[in-house]
Each structure stands twice: as C-alpha cells, then as structure tokens.
Amino acid sequence: MKKEFKTIYKQWPQVAAVFVFLFYAINRVWMYARYSAAGFGYDTGIYRHIIRGYFERLGDSTLPSFGFSSFSNSLRFLGTNTDDILFLWYILFGMLLCVVFYVVVKLYTKNNIISLIALILFTTSIAQFEFFWWFYYRNLIGLFFVLLSFLFLYYRSYLLVLSLFIIGTIHPLSLVPIGITLLIVFIYDKEKRKYLFISGGVSLLSIFAFNFQEIVSYISLAMQKTLYVSDASKQSSAELTGQFISLDFYIRSAFLYIFFAFAGLIFYGKKYKEWSVFLIVNTILFALGILFYRRFLIFFDVAAIFFAAIFLYYFLQDTKQSKLLRVVAILFFALMFFQSGYHMVSKQPLVWSHEISYIETIDSMVPEDAYLLTINSHYAPWVQGFTNRDVIAPGMFEYDEWVFEEWQDFWHGEDMDVRFDLLRRYDRDIFIFLGDRDMWYSDVLARDSHFIRIKDYLWQVSL
C-alpha cells in the first residue's frame, strides 16, 4: 500500500492533470448540458444547415466548394446523423484539443510540471472557453490540426503534408499563422529545410488543387474589400474582424498570464524556437488587424499559454524556498479556476431552448414552398439551421431582396401598405417568425388583419 502511494505521489503531475481535465470536460459540456442546442453560439444553425445541405446534395458540382463538407460528409457517410456531427463530434474535438495541447507541451518541454501548468492555463482560459462556445467548428478543427502539425514537425514526419492539407481545405485561415511559422523555420533551420520544402510544397499544391475555389474566394475578398480591416466600411468591418472577442475583453480575461507569456518568450524563447516564431507571428497578425484578425487571437492564446507555463515553472523553481511565493502561486491558480468557473456558470445563451424547440416544429406548420421570414438577424442562423424552409432575414442569405432602408420601413414604418408592397415582391406565401426578442413586433402585426397569428411565435401573411 505504501509503495503504491509512493508511486502515485511520484506521478502527482499526471494525477493532477486528470483532475484538471475533468474540470475542462465539465467546462466544455456545461452549456450544452444546460441549454441543449441553444447552448452554443451564433454559428450553430449555420453549421447545421451546411452539414445537412451538403450531404443532401452530395456529388452536385454546382455547389460552391467548401472543404469542411469533406469532413462532415464522410461522417454522415459512416452513418452519423447531423446532430451528432454538430454536437457530439464538436464536443469530442473540444476534448481532443485539450489533450493534444497537453501532449505537444509535454513533448517539446519534456517536463510533466510544465505541461500540467499549461493544461491548467488552457483549461481556465476564458478566451478558449469563448472560442468553443461561439461554435467556430472549422476553426476548432483547424486549431487541432495546427497542434498536430507541431507534433509532426517535432518528429519530422511527412504526415505534416496531410495535416497542412486538411487545415488548408477545412479552414484556410488557420493555415496562415502555421504556414508563416513553417516558412520562417524553413529559412533559419538548415536541418529542417529539405523536410519543410517537400512537406510545404506538396501540401500547398494539394490545397490549391482541391480547394481552389475557396482559396480564390478568400483572396478576392481581400482584394474587393481591403486586406486591413481598419480601411473597410463600418458596416462590413465587424464581419471582417472575424467576429470573435475583442482585444479589450481578451486582455481583461487573460492579463494574468499574458505578462508571463512575454517574460517566457524573452527568457526561454531561444530554447523553443518554433513556438517563439508562432507566438510572434500571431502577435503581428493580430496587431496589423488584417482580415479576420480576431481569429488569430486563439492561436496567440495557445502560444502565450505555452510560454507562460514555461516561465511560471522556472520562476517557481527559482523561488522554491519562499513560502510567500508558494502561497501566491496557489492563489494564482485558484483564481484562474474561480474566474473560469464563474464565467461558465454566469454565461447566458443567445437564444433559449424553448425557442429552438419551437423553431424545430415550424416545418410541420409551414408549407414546403412558403418562405419563412425573421425580422431579426439574431435568430436567422437558428431559423435556417433548424427548419427546412427558405429563410428571409435582414442582410442574410440568398432570399433577402430588401435593402436596409426597406427593412427599416418594414420594422418601424407607420404605413401598412409599404409593408404589403415589400411582401408582394415575393411570389410565394410568407410566414413570419418572432422570437422572444421580437415580441414588440407582434403589436405591429396585430394591427392588421392581413397578419394572422398561427401559434405563439408564428404569423401568416395573407395578402
């Protein structure tokens, strides 16, 4: 018994890592367990629509190229249903992300305690929680494969070709930081030059061959709009930032370890060159504010945690004798857990479960050839994802025929005839969905007998 206890005591960082991972698992499942499909962010509905739509039209060459569909279609092909791909696989990827990060840190640092500290920081990172919650599915897969690429890079395995190819097809944006990093490593590291030349070259050619359409769309977006978000119009700049948490929010939630990260970069950067380059590249990409720059924050966060863990480890080693510092360190980690736990518990969903449940029943109430109109772009992704009807939403999707001024007339105009004229532009029946946030509009609809309330959130237009 004493021997077993001693063995466990010796392996305490691994044992502690298991408990930290349990916290992580609860943290990631929390919103889904509490609010079900409503528990995740804005992109949930969009992904549901994409997964379903691309599989239903499998082999249709008129469909725009979308690399993510090769992942979702293959799972559908193996018998997984849409909601399992949407939630179970997403949660599984979330879990694997934590594991792969732990493995990568352990491999590069060869130190169990550093990997434990990195795991704690990763688990309690609010940026990572938000990233998962927002439901950036492709980005999440991209990050997983970026970390996997670091594993292949460490072993100089040519499987790097495959991981870069997958990143480039599923989420081309994730290829930018890792691609630049590998290019810099290619320049300064003679030993890895040949290996990186072959891996990078083959994967780049394959990406262009298989995902040419999507790559071109990104390039043309940069050409049409602007490479720098600060130069874009106010209306489009929000979308072009990548719509993730702001720098202000990030610094407020991560300042506890950002300082340690840069200290780690300064003191131990030379020892972990690839990671230093990765951190610097992401810092520059974010600072320049190029297209979708907020999404680079998540790569920055991962690299920052890597160096913060290294710095904290050596700092705590150097000050081992100080009882005060030991107490401060314990308080620091306790604060990280408290902050993360509090953030998780107080997180509110964007829509409520009963709204999603209602949206799911709409198909049974609305004829197949009718349009479903939502007056609020907030609900649009969910309405599109959880029904099979053609959705009209302000500024979104292919069926919106009104300009912003016309939407304003539809929302706030006094003249009912203007509303009817706008609705007559559509040659099919229209049903209107009003969520809890739109209830003020039911007073508008109730004023005229051309709008008939079907049930709770649903109104029919009768012109």
Added chain:
Amino acid sequence: MAGFFVGVFTIFLAGIIVMLLFERRFLRVPLLERAILIFGTGIMVVSALFAIVY
C-alpha cells in the same frame, strides 16, 4: 448514436493502418500521444479520401 461510434471506430482503424504502413515509430510513443496521433491521422485520411472521391 451508433453512427457516432462507427465513425470513431473507422477513424481509429484508418489511423492505425496508416501508422502501420508509413509511421511505425508512432506506435511506440506514450499511450496518450499515440492515441492522438492515430486519431488525428485517421480523421485526415478519412476526410482526404472523401474529398478525393467526391
């Protein structure tokens, strides 16, 4: 739910086959690392094959 497990199993199988064929050294690394490498490779192979076929 059964489809989910079929997916996981197929991905692991694809990963193991690729490892056996091309990267046997990865089958000798620590368990957690091996699992991640097999699973990651499996997803890559399955998705890439699907992308090539369709």
